[in-house]
Amino acid sequence: MNVDTYHITIESLAFGGDGVGTIEAPQSSLNGIRCFVPFSAPGDVLSIRIRHRGKRFVRGELLSIEIPSPNRTNPKCPHFGTCGGCQWQHIDYTTQLNSKSEILRQNLARIATIDVTPEEPIASPRVYAYRSRARLRSGENGRLGYHAASSHNVIAIDRCPVLTPDLEKRVIGGIESSTEFPHDSQFLFQEMGGNDHRVQWERIGNGGDEPIGFRQANEGVNKLLQNEIARFITQSEARVLDLYCGDGNLSLPLARQGCRVRGFDIATSSIKQANRLWRERSTDTHQVSYQRLDAMEAVKAMQQGAIRPFDAERPDVILLDPPRSGVGSEGMQALCTLKAQRILYLSCDPATLSRDLKSASAAGYHLLTVRAADMFPQTYHLESFAVLERG
Structure with missing residues (x-):
């Protein structure tokens, strides 16, 4: 095994989305230190590589899942894992709660x-199709998306299953196809609310019209x-x-x-x-x-x-x-x-x-x-x- 590669059992989830476990390697200086691993689930046994060392913890990169957790489930989004919008689609809802x-x-x-x-x-x-308000960014080609996981790069999306069907349809299928969005800008989209499913949207931080009022998502x-x-x-x-x-x-x-x-x-x-x-x-x-x-x-x-x-x-x-x-x-x-x-x-x-x-x-x-x-x-x-x- 490579000196920076370890097996680890994920014990819990942290605020920020990573799974957390303890490195058990008696011959290593990292023995007993806490390790944070993105896109892992409680109960996973993983092979990881150390990507960052802190004073009290390390961050690991998932190389392979040796034993998958029974708390795992199949993500519904084709962009999950590259898009930074969701962190836990691979984890069953009871475990999330x-x-x-x-x-x-x-x-x-x-x-x-x-x-x-x-x-x-x-x-x-609803655990999907619940979100009636979202912030998206425009990438180099003017297409809308979210930041990639742990990056400022924009991942263009053609689906977003956490959005309400009306918002997903309008943002990805309607507004985007009829509007040219300036590069590297942020936009806020939200349904009007109640029985009104029209979509409001605005460019954020452009100093223009009165911003859309805040509404819970x-x-x-x-x-x-x-x-x-x-x-x-x-x-x-x-x-x-x-x-x-x-x-x-x-x-x-x-x-x-x-x-x-x-x-x-x-x-x-x-x-x-x-x-x-x-x-x-x-x-x-x-x-x-x-x-x-x-x-x-x-x-x-x-x-x-x-x-x-x-x-x-x-x-x-x-x-x-x-x-x-x-x-x-x-x-x-x-x-x-x-x-x-x-x-x-x-x-x-x-x-x-x-x-x-x-x-x-x-x-x-x-x-x-x-x-x-x-x-x-x-x-x-x-x-x-x-x-x-x-x-």
Whole structure:
């Protein structure tokens, strides 16, 4: 056996998509070190070559599968393995779900020092044909695709089975055939939503028209999360402060049940959409209003008394759906001074969520429950939903 070639058994999956195992080679300096291997599955016995050496881990390249894992399945996409869009199409869905829940548990234990078993993860009603929003790039020939795995090269695609049928048909078969896309540009495509399956699209970062407002990519999981949020708001007329509110995706369903809502977001298009959606139902701006303002700037203004979203009363519930970077330790400390009884936090990064929960814990909140939600089947990406309670 070559000095840089080893046999390894994959034990688990890591955030980022790689399988993880421990090198067992008593005669090697790498004996006992953790090894990350792309496109592997828990239970695989592999022959690998070391491609990168770090201080505490190595990265391996899969040479051959000596014994395949029973958790393996056949990918549906002909581009899987070269396209970087999906990492886990070769792994059965139950293993994907359990792995995401375990990734969440490990992050909470390591970063937040919270030892908890997450609730059963929220599964996607569809594991393919679920994605109604996607970012694609144009390659040298102007064709659309995704970045190749571990590369900035663009892989042109003629199929994408994780896209909804309407989006796949329009993006790959319709828009692409009738539009000349400039080289090396990024484009956002999304369905209009609801029963409207028309596709919006725009070039990202061109400084042109108002951007398309943010919409969750998996409508089925989004509805399940809306139901989950409602489960933890017990007052029929609760005062709900929605930070990073977007188009009111999480709070408008609560408003329709009688909650008072104040939302803040920096995106002009999203705020316009949120207010428009509410006006279609009611003209009562005392019950519901959305304002264009950075979420943390809004919190600072509330601390100073410059903004009183509920007059002299504090919010009962704070909804959080921040970007991947999270709220931040300082932001969480400021937010906790508003003394809401509950904070409902939807996160797309388990590490930044764990950091923020640690800050909330120091400010007098405890974790009531937490669970993963699978917004993106066939990938390592996961949403996490956490409920914090004061006192």
